[in-house]
Amino acid sequence: MQLPPALHARLAGAPGEAEPLPVERDPAAGTTPFRFAARQVRFPREHEFFEDGDVQRHLYLQDVLTQVAGDPERPRVPEFTCQVAGCCQVFDALEDFEHHYHTLHRNVCSFCKRAFPSGHLLDTHILEWHDSLFQILAERQDMYQCLVEGCTEKFRTSRDRKEHLVTRHLYPADFRFDKPRKSKGPATPGPAVQVSAEALGGDQVPSEGDAMEVCFEHTELPPEPSGERRTYGHRIPSTICFGQGASRGFKSTKKRNKHQ
Amino acid sequence: MRGRYRLSGLCSPLPVLILVQISSSSTMWSRRQRRLRPLSCGVEELRCRRREREAALRKARREQQLVSKRLLRDEDPEKAEGYVAVILGEAEIQQFLRLAQRGTEEKEREKALVSLRRGLQHPETQQAFIRLEGSIRTLVGLLTSNQALLQLEAARCLHELSHSEQSTVAEACLPATSYLLTYLSGHSSDFIELCLYTLGNLIVESEAVRRQLLPQGIVPALAACIQSPHLTVLEALGYALSQLLQAKEAPEKIIPSVLGSPLPQHMLQLLQPGPKLNLGVAVEFAWCLHYIICSQVNNALLITHGALSTLGLLLLDLAGAVQRTEDAGLELLACPVLRCLSNLLTEAAVEAVGEQMQLRDERVVAALFILLQFFLQKQPSLLPEGLWLLNNLTANSPSFCTSLLSLDLIEPLLQLLSVSNVVSVLVLTVVCNIAEKGPAYCQRLWPGPLLPSLLDTLAFSDTEVVGQSLELLQLLFLYQPGAVQAFLQQSGLQALQRHEEVAQLQDRVRALQQTAQHG
Numbered sequence: 001m002q003l004p005p006a007l008h009a010r011l012a013g014a015p016g017e018a019e020p021l022p023v024e025r026d027p028a029a030g031t032t033p034f035r036f037a038a039r040q041v042r043f044p045r046e047h048e049f050f051e052d053g054d055v056q057r058h059l060y061l062q063d064v065l066t067q068v069a070g071d072p073e074r075p076r077v078p079e080f081t082c083q084v085a086g087c088c089q090v091f092d093a094l095e096d097f098e099h100h101y102h103t104l105h106r107n108v109c110s111f112c113k114r115a116f117p118s119g120h121l122l123d124t125h126i127l128e129w130h131d132s133l134f135q136i137l138a139e140r141q142d143m144y145q146c147l148v149e150g151c152t153e154k155f156r157t158s159r160d161r162k163e164h165l166v167t168r169h170l171y172p173a174d175f176r177f178d179k180p181r182k183s184k185g186p187a188t189p190g191p192a193v194q195v196s197a198e199a200l201g202g203d204q205v206p207s208e209g210d211a212m213e214v215c216f217e218h219t220e221l222p223p224e225p226s227g228e229r230r231t232y233g234h235r236i237p238s239t240i241c242f243g244q245g246a247s248r249g250f251k252s253t254k255k256r257n258k259h260q
Numbered sequence: 261m262r263g264r265y266r267l268s269g270l271c272s273p274l275p276v277l278i279l280v281q282i283s284s285s286s287t288m289w290s291r292r293q294r295r296l297r298p299l300s301c302g303v304e305e306l307r308c309r310r311r312e313r314e315a316a317l318r319k320a321r322r323e324q325q326l327v328s329k330r331l332l333r334d335e336d337p338e339k340a341e342g343y344v345a346v347i348l349g350e351a352e353i354q355q356f357l358r359l360a361q362r363g364t365e366e367k368e369r370e371k372a373l374v375s376l377r378r379g380l381q382h383p384e385t386q387q388a389f390i391r392l393e394g395s396i397r398t399l400v401g402l403l404t405s406n407q408a409l410l411q412l413e414a415a416r417c418l419h420e421l422s423h424s425e426q427s428t429v430a431e432a433c434l435p436a437t438s439y440l441l442t443y444l445s446g447h448s449s450d451f452i453e454l455c456l457y458t459l460g461n462l463i464v465e466s467e468a469v470r471r472q473l474l475p476q477g478i479v480p481a482l483a484a485c486i487q488s489p490h491l492t493v494l495e496a497l498g499y500a501l502s503q504l505l506q507a508k509e510a511p512e513k514i515i516p517s518v519l520g521s522p523l524p525q526h527m528l529q530l531l532q533p534g535p536k537l538n539l540g541v542a543v544e545f546a547w548c549l550h551y552i553i554c555s556q557v558n559n560a561l562l563i564t565h566g567a568l569s570t571l572g573l574l575l576l577d578l579a580g581a582v583q584r585t586e587d588a589g590l591e592l593l594a595c596p597v598l599r600c601l602s603n604l605l606t607e608a609a610v611e612a613v614g615e616q617m618q619l620r621d622e623r624v625v626a627a628l629f630i631l632l633q634f635f636l637q638k639q640p641s642l643l644p645e646g647l648w649l650l651n652n653l654t655a656n657s658p659s660f661c662t663s664l665l666s667l668d669l670i671e672p673l674l675q676l677l678s679v680s681n682v683v684s685v686l687v688l689t690v691v692c693n694i695a696e697k698g699p700a701y702c703q704r705l706w707p708g709p710l711l712p713s714l715l716d717t718l719a720f721s722d723t724e725v726v727g728q729s730l731e732l733l734q735l736l737f738l739y740q741p742g743a744v745q746a747f748l749q750q751s752g753l754q755a756l757q758r759h760e761e762v763a764q765l766q767d768r769v770r771a772l773q774q775t776a777q778h779g
Contacts, residue, residue: 001632001633001636001672001675001676002671002672002675003629003630003633003669003672004667004668004669004672006667006668007626007629007630007667007668007669008583008626008630010622010623010626010667011576011579011580011623011626011627011630012580013623015621015622015623016621016622016623017620017621017622017659018622018659018660018662018663018666019659019662020657020658020659020661020662021658021661021662021665021697021700021701021704022698022700023658023697023698023700023701024697024698024699024700025696025697025698026698026738026739028738029696029734029735029738029739030696030731030734030735032767033767033768033770033771034730034731034734034768034771035731036692036696036728036731036732036734036735037696038654038655038656038692038693038696038697039655039656040605040606040651040652040655040656041602041606041648041651041652042556042602042603042606043554043599043602043603043648044554044555044556045511045551045554045555046324048322049644049645049648050554050599051318051321051322052641052642052644053595053596053599053641053642053645054317054321054326055314055317055318055321056591056592056595056639056641057547057592057595057596058317058326058328059310059313059314059317060543060592061328061329061330061499062313062328062329062330095450096408096409098448098449098450099408099409099411099412099448099450099451100408100409102408102446102447102448102451103406103408103411103446103448103451104406104408106446106447107446115406117442117443117445117446118442118443118445118446119445120445121442121445148476148477148480149445149477149480149481149484150477150479150480150481150483150521151477151480168475169438169475169476169477170438170472170475170476171438171476172435172438175438176404176439177442
């Protein structure tokens, strides 16, 4: 297909519309037995006209194997420590650090040092946990905001909100980031603490993941039903901290020691 | 192998630890490194497999079952050569999960999950995994733990599961979706990317899955996430969204809420030509737009957001890129852009918006022809789509018809007549669009290669091609003095004769014979 050389120049040139030649139609044009009429055509979704292009699109989807560095093959850098106060986790790959930082230090409550997966959940937590005005208002009006972004519903109690999350938004009943806040006091063992998935075989092993709760009571760990303890707390080298933010991590350790 | 660092989201108060280099290259059409899956067979076998896959896709499309998943996997090129996924049994899976959950050393726990993830590349391991009671619960627990690297590995395991062709395996991931959506509002780009591809795979799995994801707020979650500055996240998001929009029930159940969200404006922004345009990202969002537009839910809204001018400028950009590089990936973007433009042009709303929102720039025609030439060489199956746009541009526009004449594009257009019947019909239709505007137009079509080309097409056996040729002849006889005579001189009557008995053509043939013989 030979294109006129001036075409490329036209493409690079200024925008503009051609001055149209005069239009003059004869009524006989396109009359029976002829049928031509200039008309635009539109094709709906499933039209077979799109078959070829769709197939090419899907071949592309199937072929493309997008690479994401994640394995030890990632480029290594000299070891460095997380600089957040009190956190002493060590890294030798930038992406690992990046994920660590975002998971544990980015959305951290300045009051209680809990970490949250998003700014949205952090804001909700601060409001519901650390804002005394909230508590006062909550006695009289619906203050508990639905956690799903875009949903503007508010509720009188966090339990009502949970109900809404489950029935309206099909959230799991044990959604990790919506544990009911219990009143401060001696910790009571209960569903609130068994936050991680049940271990295989039925033993309960609470993870360090307490930090992620929107509402969560104190970190007192209940005595294990089977007598198993988080004994590994002692065996961790001092250079490693489990990230809940430094102060909380150390506090937890102390409390664990108390229980021994 | 990722050979670059990303300065993503490491803003103050964190002190900068290491000098990092921002990744993207400076070319306009920069795209992230992408590899095709490693294959261990010869070229002939490759071609054969591709043909088979193509046939399977065509069949699926005809049955409206076109579903493709995208796999995100990290593979060391050297290792991948001889690597075979290990099949793990239930006992081994259980062991790995236990270790991941309760191991004493962090590295140990991570390694356990890595081993599990590798095993999950194999369908049999996947089956064993879902058979094992509590396995998903444990995996979700690890996904939501505060151990960043375990989280990442758990997400990778889920991703492998989501990619399965077995519904039972993919649907096993459902308990994780509320968390995947929650994490989209986070900041760790690698992790978000993974969640998005996983969601994209799940979305396409079944309507049942989507019936869960929609109330869980996937549309607002995506709308929040599209503001990410990371190209990798954007491409993943585009993919997930395109899968959502491609769903059968999308026109009624999904597209209205997408149109009601900030997503359309952001999509159009990401398609604007300029130094920030990224091919991988643009491809995904162009396909998103196509699925929205061809569903014809509320295209007027898109037009008021400037879709026509954005896509028109993008088309110009594409034509420019095509001239500069031999990049075969450009047709992946060209296809949906052509479709969007063609369909949008048919909307009545076009007339209602201001001039700058419309498509009137003559350069669009120039761009289109440059793309047609590119298609002819690289992807002839896209010629009909390009010509469809040309039809929609010229049908009601004396200005665009004039452009084709003044830019000397008739001859190149006619050169496409030998490609295929479908293409020939479209070419002739476009020429008819020009001719029907009257004598001033026909005069510029004449003499030139038009008559010889028409005599050639009259020799075709395809009735549609011949039919369209007859229509064009009528217009030329009507508007161009001397056309009849030239036709007779070049044995036009004989050319007509062979179609005298064909049912769909008879009447028109006779009418033309009459005109030719009696004036």
